[in-house]
Amino acid sequence: MYSFVDTHAHLIRNVDWAFMDKIAGSGILEQAWLMHCPCVSGGIPFATEEEVIECAKRYPGMYLPFGFIDCTKGPSEVERLKEKGFTGLKAISPVRAYNDESFFPVYAKAEELGMPILFHVGIMAKGFWKNMESPGFPGPCNMKPSMLDTIADAFPELQLIQGHQGVPWINELWEALYYYPNISCSVCGLVDYQWLMDHLDDRDSSGNAFNQRMMFGVDGLYGKAEYWSNMEETARFMEEFFARVGRTRAWGRCGKDFMKENALRLSQNFGR
Ligand SMILES: [Zn+2]
Numbered sequence: 001m002y003s004f005v006d007t008h009a010h011l012i013r014n015v016d017w018a019f020m021d022k023i024a025g026s027g028i029l030e031q032a033w034l035m036h037c038p039c040v041s042g043g044i045p046f047a048t049e050e051e052v053i054e055c056a057k058r059y060p061g062m063y064l065p066f067g068f069i070d071c072t073k074g075p076s077e078v079e080r081l082k083e084k085g086f087t088g089l090k091a092i093s094p095v096r097a098y099n100d101e102s103f104f105p106v107y108a109k110a111e112e113l114g115m116p117i118l119f120h121v122g123i124m125a126k127g128f129w130k131n132m133e134s135p136g137f138p139g140p141c142n143m144k145p146s147m148l149d150t151i152a153d154a155f156p157e158l159q160l161i162q163g164h165q166g167v168p169w170i171n172e173l174w175e176a177l178y179y180y181p182n183i184s185c186s187v188c189g190l191v192d193y194q195w196l197m198d199h200l201d202d203r204d205s206s207g208n209a210f211n212q213r214m215m216f217g218v219d220g221l222y223g224k225a226e227y228w229s230n231m232e233e234t235a236r237f238m239e240e241f242f243a244r245v246g247r248t249r250a251w252g253r254c255g256k257d258f259m260k261e262n263a264l265r266l267s268q269n270f271g272r
Contacts, residue, residue: 002256004235005263006032007186008118008163008217009063011047011055015223023228024059028235030260031267032222033186034063035090035118038133041125044221053085055222063222064267066090066118070134072102075109082113087270088161092120093129093136098143099150107155114271116159121145122166123190145172152180159266163217164189177213178204184266187258188217188234193241200251211254215263235259 009032023029036052047055049067056065067086069077071094081089089110096102098119110117121143129136145166152160162185166173170192176183181204187196200211218234221227239255246252 001028001232001236001239002259003028003030004216004231005030005260005267006218006220006231007161007215007263008188008219009034010037010041010219010221011052012221012223012227013045013047013051015047015051015055016225017058019225019228020055020059020223023222024062028232029062031061031264032063033066033088033118033217033263033267034222035066036068036086037090037092038068039128040131041128047223049084049086056085056087064088064270066116068092068134069106069110069117071098071100071106072096072135073106075105078106078109078113078115082115086115088116088118090118090120092143093124093132094142095135095137096142097147099147104154107151107158111155111158114269116161116266116270118161118163118186119143119148120163121148122164122169145169145176148183149176149180152176152182156182158182159184159269161186161215161266164219165192165195167192170195174199174202177202177210181206181208184213184215184262186215186217188219193245196241196251197245197249200246200254201249209250209254211251212257212262214258215266216259 052065056063064087066088067081069089160183202210220230242255
């Protein structure tokens, strides 16, 4: 199995650091982008901002911390998260559409500070917004993938990471990748494998293959032994998907790019 980069990870409260040491020593996890999310999911409380930052500090370069951004708080919130030590930002369940112009100062500040933003797009667990500590919005309609096109166009130096492919509006991902080189996709959650099979070899408007902008992720939990097998099993499956399903396609030779190289190339430029 390749070592991998998990581009969408969460930390639970009360971390088992001895087990986290084991992961760090295993050589399997190359990097994980750790999303702070102020919520309880399936009865499990997610780590606080402080715990996410502590994890990043304990394992330098391994866990890249993304702070939850409430865009209604304006650009000073981006500055606060940067000062606290966050590398990037995570957006989910906004009270207005992602491309609402009142959010633009937040995006301008993130662009200025070189902070990438991972946007949850498309399908979301029913009632998730009720479990968030900050105000959320029911359903996925404020998180349509094409809203990222607006932001990418207005802020060409901002790195946007599209989370989950945007199912059920998946063809909007096609447009995002075709036109906007500053949009990449973190593939996890309800994955549309048929779309991957059909489009990984497609080319963007500059002639570059989509398979160079798609990245592995699990959207799983870190911090306790019982959750780790999910990462290993998902990574093994995706490797097999590229090797076996993609055997007769050009994208079948891009498994390693998908599992880590594309993400490592992107994260090298975080903060610039
Ligand atoms: Zn998530």
